[in-house]
Amino acid sequence: MAVQQRRNSKTRKAKRRTHYKLEKPTLTKCPSCGEYKLAHKMCECGEYNGRQVVEK
Numbered sequence: 001m002a003v004q005q006r007r008n009s010k011t012r013k014a015k016r017r018t019h020y021k022l023e024k025p026t027l028t029k030c031p032s033c034g035e036y037k038l039a040h041k042m043c044e045c046g047e048y049n050g051r052q053v054v055e056k
Contacts (some may be wrong), residue, residue, distance in 0.1 A: 046054035
């Protein structure tokens, strides 16, 4: 197991952690009802990929 040889500074630790942040989910607009939805997911109106999947 690796053992730390010297202490890392706060700046160095912060530079390593710059990529640990929340990202907004990519939303797309449903072509039929116009509501925003997650990509590759069924819309609330029951449509997916331009066809009706679930009857509402």
